[in-house]
Amino acid sequence: MPGVNPEIEFPAIEFRLSDLKRGTEGWNRLCKRVQEACETFGCFEVVYEKVSTKLREDAFGLMKEMVELPVETKQKNNSPMPYHGWVGPCKQVSVLYEGFGVGDASNYDSVKSFAQLMWPNGHPHFSDTIHTLGTQMEELNKLIWLMLIDSYGLGDDSLKMNYTTLVRMMKYMAPPPGEYERGLFAHTDKPVSTLICEDQISGLEIEVNDGQWIKLTNLSPSSFVFVVGDPLKAWSNGRLKSVNHRVMMSGDKDRYSIAAFVIPNEGTIIKTPKEFIDDQHPRLFKDLDFMEFFLYAFSDPARHIDNGELLHVFAGLSPPVSN
Numbered sequence: 001m002p003g004v005n006p007e008i009e010f011p012a013i014e015f016r017l018s019d020l021k022r023g024t025e026g027w028n029r030l031c032k033r034v035q036e037a038c039e040t041f042g043c044f045e046v047v048y049e050k051v052s053t054k055l056r057e058d059a060f061g062l063m064k065e066m067v068e069l070p071v072e073t074k075q076k077n078n079s080p081m082p083y084h085g086w087v088g089p090c091k092q093v094s095v096l097y098e099g100f101g102v103g104d105a106s107n108y109d110s111v112k113s114f115a116q117l118m119w120p121n122g123h124p125h126f127s128d129t130i131h132t133l134g135t136q137m138e139e140l141n142k143l144i145w146l147m148l149i150d151s152y153g154l155g156d157d158s159l160k161m162n163y164t165t166l167v168r169m170m171k172y173m174a175p176p177p178g179e180y181e182r183g184l185f186a187h188t189d190k191p192v193s194t195l196i197c198e199d200q201i202s203g204l205e206i207e208v209n210d211g212q213w214i215k216l217t218n219l220s221p222s223s224f225v226f227v228v229g230d231p232l233k234a235w236s237n238g239r240l241k242s243v244n245h246r247v248m249m250s251g252d253k254d255r256y257s258i259a260a261f262v263i264p265n266e267g268t269i270i271k272t273p274k275e276f277i278d279d280q281h282p283r284l285f286k287d288l289d290f291m292e293f294f295l296y297a298f299s300d301p302a303r304h305i306d307n308g309e310l311l312h313v314f315a316g317l318s319p320p321v322s323n
């Protein structure tokens with residue numbers, strides 16, 4: 001496959017229930033592996049059986065039902081917030097892509113309002129399923145944040161903020177026969193962090209250090225991919241890598257994925273803890289007003305800048321400053 005090197009080993013980390021007790025040896029081992037994966041790759045596969053396969057299958061089934069709704073209905077999923085509404089196939093994103101946004105998905109009423117837009121008589125099975133999945137993905141994300149702060153020996157307050165979880169449900173159409181086509185352009189995530197699950201068909205690719213792309217294949221049916229976003233990179237003073245990734249489609253099957261994004265509330269400032277800053281590691285980023293950065297990243301001027309550079313353009317300190 002063009003430009004893809006399948007040789008590089010991508011980290012898969014199993015979260016066994018017995019290791020999820022904070023402070024135990026198993027927990028500490030997981031913390032180190034998570035830290036290393038996020039510093040080296042900016043993402044990893046987490047095998048997590050606490051989210052049942054039945055729940056995932058139900059969610060993907062509902063998604064397949066939803067994409068069949070008329071465009072006029074799907075367009076009702078709109079939002080003043082970038083990235084929160086329905087996007088249909090278009091040149092800007094990709095002609096293969098379609099995505100829905102369910103904001104504040106761990107809040108039942110919010111999921112219910114979304115369902116009522118799509119199905120005016122409501123759809124309790126949709127609301128229950130997406131709310132449960134959104135809540136469980138939010139829990140998994142919290143667990144990973146806790147592992148990161150423990151691995152750096154930081155206090156619980158060092159990565160604390162008010163946020164909502166945006167669940168995006170995405171479909172990527174199969175490309176024309178024999179083609180290898182873009183399903184989603186290369187980018188780094190602007191939310192703080194992301195968890196993605198897919199329905200059997202692979203397509204997600206990450207850019208590794210040397211400019212090569214690897215496709216994440218053979219993800220287990222209990223796996224999620226955790227992705228470090230730009231704000232988490234800024235928080236860690238550049239230690240955690242916000243990885244450039246994209247979706248590339250080949251073969252004759254459509255791909256479905258569901259992602260949970262951490263979206264801090266308006267007014268949230270991401271500050272680098274002082275523990276990350278010293279003479280050898282001068283401060284790289286200004287305090288980051290999340291919402292200002294988020295709006296900037298989806299604004300017209302930002303379209304002319306390489307997506308992976310936006311954090312540096314917006315918040316980079318040059319020269320870096322020491323404490």
Ligand SMILES: O=C(O)CCC(=O)C(=O)O
Nearest residue numbers: 170189196204247257259
């Ligand atoms: O669908 C996927 O696997 C990735 C989606 C993604 O990277 C995004 O929406 O930011």
Ligand SMILES: [Fe+2]
Nearest residue numbers: 187188189245
């Ligand atoms: Fe992404």
